[in-house]
């Protein structure tokens with residue numbers, strides 16, 4: 001796999017039960033790019049990101065992610081952030097926002113082995129971790145929520161906290177499945193600004209599923225139009241051309257235009 005590629009997918013086919021959800025998918029994500037996956041409901045967008053991450057099995061084809069197959073990432077898994085479409089958890093579980101975001105903290109490299117046993121005790125406060133959690137919460141404008149129980153968050157607040165969880169340590173790849181559903185307009189533009197910064201400053205590769213074609217047009221470098229297979233791909237100017245959208249969405253496209 002070429003060094004500047006974060007993800008390489010070749011001839012990927014995936015079934016959900018007996019249903020052929022994806023067929024013959026091939027594409028690459030160069031490092032430091034922000035790619036959107038668009039397509040109608042049921043097109044296979046979530047299936048695509050879940051199979052790339054190794055969460056559901058592939059029928060045929062190969063996926064390489066930071067140079068390895070998703071099942072063999074080992075410790076490199078901490079270099080990948082994922083915000084799922086639906087994050088289900090027991091809302092009565094007593095964990096604060098700061099504690100939850102802190103779960104994203106991983107000591108990396110040699111420093112882990114060198115840690116003295118006393119430093120590993122759960123009540124030992126790690127100043128680096130505390131700073132990383134605070135920084136992540138500030139970046140998603142949620143520092144005021146840090147003492148709140150995560151079970152008490154609104155849908156949009158929870159999305160921000162899931163993103164903060166991904167920001168605690170640096171990433172090579174951030175995968176977002178409709179991460180903005182439920183986020184208000186201000187939150188939406190702040191969010192895209194943040195993605196822009198992460199991409200530019202830290203060379204993060206971003207793969208996001210979105211239904212907001214205007215946002216995709218404004219903020220993404222590349223688009224994959226998906227409907228069971230890749231109907232077209234490329235720069236938003238090309239991929240989002242009405243002819244390509246009609247080919248991707250079919251009759252639903254007219255309804256989409258009507259509502260947006």
Ligand SMILES: Nc1ncnc2c1ncn2[C@@H]1O[C@H](COP(=O)(O)OP(=O)(O)OP(=O)(O)O)[C@@H](O)[C@H]1O
Nearest residue numbers: 016017019021039040041042043044045046047048
């Ligand atoms: N666990 C499952 N078992 C069987 N079929 C499934 C399962 N999950 C998804 N499917 C089917 O696979 C197809 C692709 O679903 P997927 O969730 O990937 O679509 P999507 O493009 O993400 O849709 P949406 O925009 O509605 O979120 C759909 O036809 C769906 O009904």
